[in-house]
Amino acid sequence: MESSFSFKKAERLRRKVDFERIFSQGRRFRESHFRFYVLDRTLKSLPCPGKRTGPARIIAGAGEKENRIGFIVGKRAVDKAAVRRNRVRRHLKEAYRLNKSRLKAGRDLVVVAEKGAVGLSFPEVQRELLQLFGKAGLILEDE
RNA sequence: GGAGUUGGCAGGAUGAUCGCUCCUCUGCCCAAAAGAUUGGCGGAGGGGAGGAAAGUCCGAGCUCCAUCGGGCAGGGUGGUCGCUAACGGCGACGCGGGGUGACCCGACGGAAAGUGCCACAGAAAAUACACAGCCUCCAUUGUUUGCUUGUGUAAACAAGCAAAGGGGGUAAAAAAGGCGAGGUAAGAGCUCACCGCUCCUCUGGUGACAGGGGAGGCAUGGUAAACCCCACCCGGAGCAAGGCCAAAUAAGAGGGGAAUUCCGUUCCCUGCGAGGGACGGAUACGGGAUGCCCAUCCCGCGCUAUGACCCUCGGGUUGGCCGCUUGAUCCGUCAGAGCAAUUUGGCGGACAGAUAGAUGAUCAUCAAAUACAGAACUCGGCUUAUGGCCAACUCCAGCU
């Protein structure tokens, strides 16, 4: 298995309907500074993207076994200053990028930052994110 | 050494590993008859946040909408001259004010065109009037009215009141400009010196204004970031502007056409809902009213209208593409114009374009580096946030 650390556009959630589907149908977890939503695309693959009846590219792009993830760092909930919000999001992206090879595939994930997330250092963010992945049962067992 | 004023500077660097985005060149794959092209996965090279990117306070470019004319109105600016694409910005100068000083600050046109306001206090608040206290005969000149009381035969004298003149504990602001002297019964530009004011005139300056001379003895309280007057300027909205393509859906518009309903209030009936009544409004032919020309008002001229059903066109939504970054651009240097802002020309160099939204993470070294803070159509300014460094100048203290 090639343990690529790259993190391209196709691995990010970019569509409003994707976010809404995960919020309405996904499972939810919490740590002290982040909320976490998971939706397993492999279980309900047949009806899930339907009903939109859009072009076939939507199904094709999401139909692979790749994980997709989105990060939400709100202005109202987290911090007004754009610099500090960017720092939180970059920490989250880096923590996911370095650890994503250890996760089960075929899921859509969303991480929402909350009030106290601004003051955290990168190791603290990485530890909390891994705790969330563990709670959700996403970490592969094989050594 | 301390305190301060003004102007300027950079906004961590280097290396290693793992990553993101855009552009150029290039290899492979998929779809297709083929090619262009688009998409996916790679390779090489290159670019990748700020002085404030911020606040959105002004000014523009750009785009769409509106635009038949006029009036009234609304908003903005406010010393002068210039600079600029434009500005409420900048420069120089004038005037006024602050600071021992370097230097700084000023919405800085008009209150004898009009209107409004000026609480409390005070005699009085825009008019110089009433009123309280005080002075008015002794001497020089002239004049002196009425009433009451007292003395006296009377004439007359004395006292008081009225008439006449001056004046102002207060107040943010005060009038016979301020202050000092003379003057007087007490007092007033009544007189005089200095300062100020008004008018006339001369000189200098493009101008704001400055300086000189003469006359008047002084008449015009404050407020225009109150209405207003004067001069100048101003259509509206904003890239989520706006345009194109595809998909599914069927709102709206136009036409036809028959008919009389439709909407709102939640007052009444009903347990609630549905429904009905009442009230108000809209609609038929006309009128009126409303709407459309930036908002409001008026005039002239013009246009439009309720709605089941049928036909035609195809709004908005979702996804993608364009707009989208090289332009009144910025920097360096040389030469020219100008006190300067700025500008002309030559040479060289630089310049992000994302769309769930790119600059990061970890480590090492440098004495330390986490100040404020992140592009979203683009420029020119202003304002606000901010740790540090440098230069010039000012004041104070000490030493030589």
Add this chain to the structure above:
RNA sequence: UGGGGGAUGGUGUAACUGGUAACACGCCUGACUCUGGAUCAGGUAAGUGGAGGUUCGAGCCCUCCUCCCCCAG
């Protein structure tokens, strides 16, 4: 990102054309009652989000900041 609105006692709202910041619900004390509620009487509490300016004098007028809310995908 662009556009619009607001901030006044603990809470919800007033303050006309600039002239002593008002009202209700609260809260506290007292009366009434065996006690509580209701009622009555009295009191407490903001100097108007912050900083400057205009004016004799700003909640109100002007400028700049801070915070909150709404609209447009």
